[in-house]
Amino acid sequence: MINDILWPVATLGGLAIFFGIVLAYASKKFAVETDPKVDEIRAVLPGANCGGCGYPGCDGLAEAIAIGKAPVNACPVGGADVAKKVAEIMGVAAEETERMVARVICGGDCDNAKEKYEYQGIQDCKAAEILAGGSKSCRFGCTGLGTCERLCPFDAIHVVNGVAVVDEEKCTACGICIENCPKKIIELVPVSKLVRVLCKNTDKGKAVVEVCKVGCIACQKCVKACQFDAMTFENNLAKIDYSKCTNCMVCAEVCPTKTIYADFSRRKKAYIDQELCIGCTICKKQCKFDAIEGELKEKHKVLEDKCTGCGQCAIKCPKKCIEMR
Amino acid sequence: MKLVIILLSAIFVNNFVLSRFLGICPFLGVSKKVETAVGMGLAVTFVMALASVITWIVQRLVLDILGIAYMQTIAFILVIAGLVQFVEMVIKKTSPTLYQALGVYLPLITTNCAVLGVAILNIDSGYNLIETLINGIGGALGFTLAIVLFAGIRERLETAPYPKALDGFPIALIAASLMSIAFLGFSGLL
Numbered sequence: 001m002i003n004d005i006l007w008p009v010a011t012l013g014g015l016a017i018f019f020g021i022v023l024a025y026a027s028k029k030f031a032v033e034t035d036p037k038v039d040e041i042r043a044v045l046p047g048a049n050c051g052g053c054g055y056p057g058c059d060g061l062a063e064a065i066a067i068g069k070a071p072v073n074a075c076p077v078g079g080a081d082v083a084k085k086v087a088e089i090m091g092v093a094a095e096e097t098e099r100m101v102a103r104v105i106c107g108g109d110c111d112n113a114k115e116k117y118e119y120q121g122i123q124d125c126k127a128a129e130i131l132a133g134g135s136k137s138c139r140f141g142c143t144g145l146g147t148c149e150r151l152c153p154f155d156a157i158h159v160v161n162g163v164a165v166v167d168e169e170k171c172t173a174c175g176i177c178i179e180n181c182p183k184k185i186i187e188l189v190p191v192s193k194l195v196r197v198l199c200k201n202t203d204k205g206k207a208v209v210e211v212c213k214v215g216c217i218a219c220q221k222c223v224k225a226c227q228f229d230a231m232t233f234e235n236n237l238a239k240i241d242y243s244k245c246t247n248c249m250v251c252a253e254v255c256p257t258k259t260i261y262a263d264f265s266r267r268k269k270a271y272i273d274q275e276l277c278i279g280c281t282i283c284k285k286q287c288k289f290d291a292i293e294g295e296l297k298e299k300h301k302v303l304e305d306k307c308t309g310c311g312q313c314a315i316k317c318p319k320k321c322i323e324m325r
Numbered sequence: 326m327k328l329v330i331i332l333l334s335a336i337f338v339n340n341f342v343l344s345r346f347l348g349i350c351p352f353l354g355v356s357k358k359v360e361t362a363v364g365m366g367l368a369v370t371f372v373m374a375l376a377s378v379i380t381w382i383v384q385r386l387v388l389d390i391l392g393i394a395y396m397q398t399i400a401f402i403l404v405i406a407g408l409v410q411f412v413e414m415v416i417k418k419t420s421p422t423l424y425q426a427l428g429v430y431l432p433l434i435t436t437n438c439a440v441l442g443v444a445i446l447n448i449d450s451g452y453n454l455i456e457t458l459i460n461g462i463g464g465a466l467g468f469t470l471a472i473v474l475f476a477g478i479r480e481r482l483e484t485a486p487y488p489k490a491l492d493g494f495p496i497a498l499i500a501a502s503l504m505s506i507a508f509l510g511f512s513g514l515l
Contacts, residue, residue, distance in 0.1 A: 007391050007392075007393055008393045008396050011387060011388070011391055011393060011396070011400075012396060012399060012400060012403065015383070015387070015400060015403055015404070016403055019403065019404070019407035019411075022407070022411060023407060023410055023411060023414075026411055026414045026415065027414060029418075030414040030415055030417065030418035030419075031418075032417050032418055
């Protein structure tokens with residue numbers, strides 16, 4: 001009886017100990033020195049394993065960076081902070097990259113967009129999409145059932161009043177929502193750009209007005225208003241070229257349907273340091289809004305009600321005496 | 326002649342994946358690209374051949390003599406897991422190129438039921454050491470054949486028009502089942 005238990009235990013235990021010893025010996029004997037950089041880089045990466053970089057998880061990226069296959073700023077989630085730390089480990093200077101955030105390109109919430117029918121199916125955008133493109137009468141707009149909200153690993157996107165809104169503080173630009181949005185209305189934009197066109201409807205003006213109060217009707221007023229050639233039109237839709245946009249927010253002011261949204265509370269004004277100004281008039285010539293006055297050799301002044309905060313004067317001032325705040 | 330029959334039988338007639346339905350996990354998981362499928366196939370071939378021999382020795386020299394053959398499953402899992410770990414270390418040290426090719430797949434095989442399956446089937450069929458080795462190699466080649474063919478099909482599926490609802494695993498499972506039916510044609514071979 002005791003043998004029935006003892007022998008198997010002893011045999012399997014013996015086998016296990018034998019393999020344990022062999023493996024312990026082998027791990028010493030066959031130890032391979034791995035690049036310590038991989039572990040260090042892995043430690044500073046966010047560790048969410050979101051795959052936003054295109055490598056299989058953070059481990060995969062750490063390895064790729066260590067052997068130089070991926071750039072130090074390859075992690076879209078960690079942004080500039082992580083890129084800097086990784087660059088220190090790799091001993092190279094990090095390229096400054098502007099943090100990107102996702103933005104939902106739709107303003108058609110429950111008050112603005114009409115309902116086509118009452119949707120009672122599975123509460124998921126992809127499911128609703130199959131049923132005649134969702135319940136909203138605008139076939140381009142946000143379905144508002146929160147597929148992106150459920151998938152976001154960073155709790156950075158929420159459906160508010162029928163439209164998904166990105167929390168730009170939390171957003172890490174990992175791209176999961178962009179990939180999974182059946183309407184394809186989420187885009188990555190530089191976080192510093194405060195102006196956005198909140199419409200994806202490519203129909204003509206009349207058709208847009210019928211389905212949504214805040215749709216782009218392609219009136220092109222913004223194109224004329226923009227002083228920096230940053231506004232273009234394509235498929236009856238206004239589009240901002242963010243490499244040219246200066247956050248002057250004039251387009252948002254003129255937009256009759258308020259499709260173009262700008263955070264006016266964050267609009268800046270130019271201030272001229274009277275001590276340093278030499279009256280060269282360069283800023284005055286640069287200003288497209290006639291917001292700077294003053295003659296040659298005199299101290300210049302900013303007319304606050306005209307200044308749009310585009311910042312062109314501050315860039316051109318040879319004495320660096322203009323501050324945007 | 327018997328060895329040839331064992332080999333062909335293991336590859337085609339009793340194909341581990343398509344007739345015995347063992348090792349389905351890597352078959353579906355690592356078959357998106359032909360390249361990775363070949364890597365996985367190579368790793369499985371290597372481990373299966375080794376595991377067949379070692380488990381046969383363990384069975385005949387340890388378990389049978391002590392009369393505890395009923396502990397076969399547990400002992401074999403132990404042997405295979407230890408073996409894979411050991412092999413991984415050796416390859417990492419001796420041949421970095423082979424490690425690069427097999428590296429990621431080796432740990433996956435530790436718990437591959439096809440490896441355990443071939444070890445147990447060897448004993449059940451009463452093979453001797455040479456026959457065991459041939460059966461192990463044949464089974465692994467069959468696995469490689471199946472996974473590489475399947476990866477080829479899946480690569481083409483990427484561009485094939487099929488209903489969107491079947492995207493991903495559903496269409497892969499349908500393809501796998503059709504392959505399995507096709508392999509049924511080999512059953513009259515031997």
